[in-house]
Amino acid sequence: MHFTSIFLGLAGLLASASAKPANTTAYKHFECGVDISRASAHFNQTIRAMHQGVFKAHSGTQVAGIVARAAAAQPIAVDVAFHVITTAAKEGTISQKMVDDQFAALNTAYAPTNIQFKRVATTYTTNDAWAVGAGSDATALKTALRNGTYATLNVYFLTDLAGSILGTCSLPSNIGPGTPDPSTYIGDGCMIQANTMPGGNIYGFNQGKTTVHEVGHWMGLLHTFEGYSCSGNGDFVADTPMQSTSTDGCPSKPAKDSCPQNVGVDPIHNYMDYSDDACYTNFTPGQTKRMAGMWAAYRANR
Numbered sequence: 001m002h003f004t005s006i007f008l009g010l011a012g013l014l015a016s017a018s019a020k021p022a023n024t025t026a027y028k029h030f031e032c033g034v035d036i037s038r039a040s041a042h043f044n045q046t047i048r049a050m051h052q053g054v055f056k057a058h059s060g061t062q063v064a065g066i067v068a069r070a071a072a073a074q075p076i077a078v079d080v081a082f083h084v085i086t087t088a089a090k091e092g093t094i095s096q097k098m099v100d101d102q103f104a105a106l107n108t109a110y111a112p113t114n115i116q117f118k119r120v121a122t123t124y125t126t127n128d129a130w131a132v133g134a135g136s137d138a139t140a141l142k143t144a145l146r147n148g149t150y151a152t153l154n155v156y157f158l159t160d161l162a163g164s165i166l167g168t169c170s171l172p173s174n175i176g177p178g179t180p181d182p183s184t185y186i187g188d189g190c191m192i193q194a195n196t197m198p199g200g201n202i203y204g205f206n207q208g209k210t211t212v213h214e215v216g217h218w219m220g221l222l223h224t225f226e227g228y229s230c231s232g233n234g235d236f237v238a239d240t241p242m243q244s245t246s247t248d249g250c251p252s253k254p255a256k257d258s259c260p261q262n263v264g265v266d267p268i269h270n271y272m273d274y275s276d277d278a279c280y281t282n283f284t285p286g287q288t289k290r291m292a293g294m295w296a297a298y299r300a301n302r
């Protein structure tokens, strides 16, 4: 990985920027802070059960029963709170229009799945430390800003997100019986580089699709290349072809095929790969069913 070098590169690039930072190519690749090593034991058990119980094989072939219905059986309505946190130097660079367009992009991407988001709150904060979102500052900002329950999606858009990543989210897990106090799951939610919003300055990643990808994790999906292997369980979803490398850009001609011995070429247009925003077009029916299952298992009515 190339975390440190890219992060310092971006910091240097933006340090001298005035009100509206210039188009930056500092992020050469999508990098995301989520993988199964960060999953809880409970999540691991659940995703295995859902894989074995619902899907037969990770073959890349479509499985009867999940193909017919690309959308969740019942519409799923998710309350979402957007929080924009900027440094003092970048105050005003993340406009209301960018935030509105981000929200629209999220719902457009999820419309075929029957999952829709309702914005219940939008907050704007100027705080140099919180805009980086590392360590105890991440906890502090979430403690101050998190809204709603475990069923409420909180997205923190940070102008200077640490770690040279474009975003990270928490996978769902068991918060225990009853209705625990939100302080017990204060870390839940997503932290996203604010300039990935539509109209942001991150070249290749400024159509709002980073948020679409990250919210997929919050809904219980893993990367299509999880495990970086042509064998094993991969992402535990049956209708995403096996993929042993993440994708840069949009290599469609010739088709990228990191597991030629397996059925199907790499799902480079899938929101859970690392492709450019312009390349992303879909979730599979299996992923949609997984999100609906994870929602019911972990977040609905919590």
Ligand SMILES: *[C@@H]1O[C@H](CO)[C@@H](O)[C@H](O)[C@H]1NC(C)=O
Pocket: 023, 024, 025, 203
């Ligand atoms: C942003 O940078 C890329 C790569 O250098 C370039 O192709 C693109 O035209 C630039 N866009 C703007 C709006 O300057």
Ligand SMILES: *[C@@H]1O[C@H](CO)[C@@H](O)[C@H](O)[C@H]1NC(C)=O
Pocket: 036, 037, 038, 039, 040, 041, 044
């Ligand atoms: C969940 O599974 C992953 C992959 O096997 C593993 O790395 C991780 O440690 C597991 N989580 C826990 C809490 O055991």
Ligand SMILES: *[C@@H]1O[C@H](CO)[C@@H](O)[C@H](O)[C@H]1NC(C)=O
Pocket: 120, 121, 122, 145, 146, 147, 148
């Ligand atoms: C959540 O946001 C709404 C709308 O701004 C606000 O009325 C409510 O007080 C917030 N709740 C918490 C816990 O911050």
Ligand SMILES: [Zn+2]
Pocket: 032, 033, 034, 213, 214, 217, 223
């Ligand atoms: Zn990811």
